[in-house]
Amino acid sequence: MIITNPSLVGQQAYNESYLKTLKQGTEKLSDFLSNGLFGQQPKLAVVLGSGLGGLANDLEAPQSLEFTELGLPVAGAQGHAGRFVVGKLEGEPVLLQQGRIHMYEGHPGPLVALPIRMMMNAGVRDILITNAAGALDPKVNIGDLVLNTSFHFQLPPAYHPSTGLSGEMIGSQFYPPAFGYSEEMMEKIKERAKEIPLHEGGYVFRFGPNYEDPSDIRDLSLKRSAFLDIGEIKNAPLVVGMSTVPEILAVAQFNSQYQGAIKCCSISNVTNLGAGLSSIQPSHQEVLENSALGGKRLREIICGFLG
Numbered sequence: 488m489i490i491t492n493p494s495l496v497g498q499q500a501y502n503e504s505y506l507k508t509l510k511q512g513t514e515k516l517s518d519f520l521s522n523g524l525f526g527q528q529p530k531l532a533v534v535l536g537s538g539l540g541g542l543a544n545d546l547e548a549p550q551s552l553e554f555t556e557l558g559l560p561v562a563g564a565q566g567h568a569g570r571f572v573v574g575k576l577e578g579e580p581v582l583l584q585q586g587r588i589h590m591y592e593g594h595p596g597p598l599v600a601l602p603i604r605m606m607m608n609a610g611v612r613d614i615l616i617t618n619a620a621g622a623l624d625p626k627v628n629i630g631d632l633v634l635n636t637s638f639h640f641q642l643p644p645a646y647h648p649s650t651g652l653s654g655e656m657i658g659s660q661f662y663p664p665a666f667g668y669s670e671e672m673m674e675k676i677k678e679r680a681k682e683i684p685l686h687e688g689g690y691v692f693r694f695g696p697n698y699e700d701p702s703d704i705r706d707l708s709l710k711r712s713a714f715l716d717i718g719e720i721k722n723a724p725l726v727v728g729m730s731t732v733p734e735i736l737a738v739a740q741f742n743s744q745y746q747g748a749i750k751c752c753s754i755s756n757v758t759n760l761g762a763g764l765s766s767i768q769p770s771h772q773e774v775l776e777n778s779a780l781g782g783k784r785l786r787e788i789i790c791g792f793l794g
C-alpha cells in the first residue's frame with residue numbers, strides 16, 4: 488500500500504497506515520536480508536545518493552528488492568533506482584539502498600524516512616548515508632568528500648519525518664538530532680580514509696527541487712565565515728543538498744529509544760560549487776556527471792571500513 492501525502496488533519500488514520508506499511512515492509516526486508524546474506528546481518532548498510540548507485544554493480548552475488556515490493560513509491564529522480572541490494576563487498580555482507588525518495592518529489596517527511604526505518608527495524612545497525620551536494624566554499628573541489636559533522640535545517644511539521652509518530656518501531660517522541668550521527672563511526676571512517684581527502688563541515692538541507700539562488704549561497708557562505716571566525720569548523724555549514732536530514736532524524740529518534748543502537752553518519756560527495764560561486768549554474772546533469780570521482784573515493788572509504 489502506497490501512502491499518500493498526509494495533511495495534519497486525519498493524522499491518526501495516516502499514522503495507522505504508516506505503521507502498518509512499516510511493519511509489513513520490515514518483515515519483507517528481514518526475509519530478504521536473511522535469504523540474501525544466508526542469515527548474516529550486513530556489516531554495513533549504505534544509502535547511495537545521486538550518481539552513486541553504481542557501487543551496487545561491484546557486489547558479489549547481488550540480489551535486489553524493489554522499493555515498490557515494500558509498499559514504497561518508485562524513486563522519481565534520475566540516478567535513483569529505488570531498490571535494496573544485498574551481496575558481498577570485500578568478502579563482507581553489505582546492504583545497499585540504491586537511490587532514495589525525496590521531499591521534492593512531493594513526498595512527506597515520514598515517507599522519505601520509511602526505507603531507513605525499515606532497515607533499522609530489520610536489525611541493520613551500521614549505516615552510512617551518502618549524498619550529492621554543492622559546496623559553500625570555493626576551496627573545496629568537485630569530487631571531494633565532506634563528513635557531515637553538523638546539520639542545518641528547519642522542517643515544518645508536514646515535512647518532518649517524526650510528526651505524529653513515535654513508539655516501538657519509531658522511537659521517542661522528543662529527541663536530539665545529534666543522536667543521528669555517531670562520533671565513533673566518524674572517527675573510524677577518518678582513520679580508514681587514509682590518503683583520501685575528507686573535509687569536515689555542516690550539511691545544510693534545502694527542500695529543492697530548485698537549486699539555490701546565489702543570494703542564498705552567499706548567505707550560507709557568510710554564516711560559514713562567522714562560524715570559522717570563532718573556530719567552529721564542525722558547526723560551520725560547508726555543503727548544501729536536498730536529502731539526508733530526514734534519514735538522520737529518523738536514526739536519531741530510533742536511537743533515543745534504543746540507547747544508541749544504530750551507528751550512523753553521512754558523507755557528501757561534492758558535485759558542484761554552490762550557485763554563484765562558479766560561472767556555471769548548478770544542474771542535475773552536472774551533478775550526475777561530476778559524481779564519478781567522489782564515488783570512487785567513497786568506494787575506497789567503504790571498503791576501508793569493511794576491511
Ligand code: HPA
Nearest residue numbers: 619620621727728729769
Ligand atoms: N544544491 C542543492 N542540492 C544539491 C546541489 C546543490 O548545489 N548539488 C547536488 N545536490
